[in-house]
Amino acid sequence: MTDEVKGEADEPGWEVDPDDEWGVAVIATVGRQLKLRREAVGMKAGDFAKAVGYGEDMVYKIEGGKRIPRPEYLDKADRVLRAGGLISAMKEDVAKVRYPKRVRELAKLEAQAVEIGIYESHSINGLLQTPEHARSLFQAMQPPYSPDEVARMVAARTARGSVFERSPAPALSFVQEEAALRRPLGGRMVWRHQLEHLLEVGRLHNVVLQVMPLDCETHSGLVGRIELLKFPDGTAVGRSDGAFNGRPITDPRQLRVLELRYGTIRAQALSPRESLAFIEHLLGEK
Structure with missing residues (x-):
């Protein structure tokens, strides 16, 4: 994992606002779908993390609805999991809850x-x-x-x-x-x-x-x-x-x-x- 990618992953300001019920629900749903698709193709979290260039801890946070995935993360996940654009399409919903x-x-x-x-x-x-x-x-x-x-x-x-x-x-x-x-x-x-x-x-x-x-x-x-x-x-x-x-x-x-x-x-x-x-x-x- 490059220092540049690690910096993007650790950048503050991408946490889920616990007081935003709709935002929490959207990010939880996106995380759940990412986890289900990863498991459906038989890929472990560690292997997936290496493939997308993020830390394994970040993968767990996103899949657990604790972290808002960056657009680049969703695009990389779409390619790695061969989702045919379905994961990338989530960027629109994620963008709506990015801010308070x-x-x-x-x-x-x-x-x-x-x-x-x-x-x-x-x-x-x-x-x-x-x-x-x-x-x-x-x-x-x-x-x-x-x-x-x-x-x-x-x-x-x-x-x-x-x-x-x-x-x-x-x-x-x-x-x-x-x-x-x-x-x-x-x-x-x-x-x-x-x-x-x-x-x-x-x-x-x-x-x-x-x-x-x-x-x-x-x-x-x-x-x-x-x-x-x-x-x-x-x-x-x-x-x-x-x-x-x-x-x-x-x-x-x-x-x-x-x-x-x-x-x-x-x-x-x-x-x-x-x-x-x-x-x-x-x-x-x-």
């Missing part, structure tokens, strides 16, 4: 939305975070997460960034607080890379990025974060920390309240051009 349930649900909505508007009050929004910044954020939380939990959450947050690669591209708007941009989570290099990433994203043709300055005398977003998503069929969903108990809403009358607040916040923030210039200025300060 809450993140999956949010990512699904983001993937369907044609418009996304977000005001972020305390931190840089997850869609805008670099992996290094996200890791620093999760590592700073209390009580602390385990390294495996951090890796899993960073991978999930990074995967949500695929919204920027969609075609046709959705219309995206963000309002970020100045304080969050000034906080050097993870150290100066991580902070600089995060600001550089914001500049890159903010220059995309379908993205409007604005900064809410600290010296703004009137601020309609002090009650917290706002998120609005609109879909092709004309429906929408919204959520705000300071309205409707923080729960997702779809009622048109309630949505109008959030839309009014978000629109006012955007009007109070720096313009997109001023915001990019402000971020460039922050980068030049250090």
Whole structure:
């Protein structure tokens, strides 16, 4: 077994979330099918492990539903066990449970939305975070997460960034607080890379990025974060920390309240051009 393959097998973030009942069931079923097919061809776990390039312990973990198999693992198993594509086809189901349930649900909505508007009050929004910044954020939380939990959450947050690669591209708007941009989570290099990433994203043709300055005398977003998503069929969903108990809403009358607040916040923030210039200025300060 090569060091490269061993590293892939031992990579954190591929553990099964015990609180995700559907995810547990899917991974348990995939593991059971892998074991049944291996035994059907008369191959011992040790021999199979060598054939696919993974440790025997990893094979037992996957077959026992304790570990999420990587796509490469399923493809190798399909070839070794001559499954004719049946094992490789499991990749689609496995991909659906790769990330925590809450993140999956949010990512699904983001993937369907044609418009996304977000005001972020305390931190840089997850869609805008670099992996290094996200890791620093999760590592700073209390009580602390385990390294495996951090890796899993960073991978999930990074995967949500695929919204920027969609075609046709959705219309995206963000309002970020100045304080969050000034906080050097993870150290100066991580902070600089995060600001550089914001500049890159903010220059995309379908993205409007604005900064809410600290010296703004009137601020309609002090009650917290706002998120609005609109879909092709004309429906929408919204959520705000300071309205409707923080729960997702779809009622048109309630949505109008959030839309009014978000629109006012955007009007109070720096313009997109001023915001990019402000971020460039922050980068030049250090």
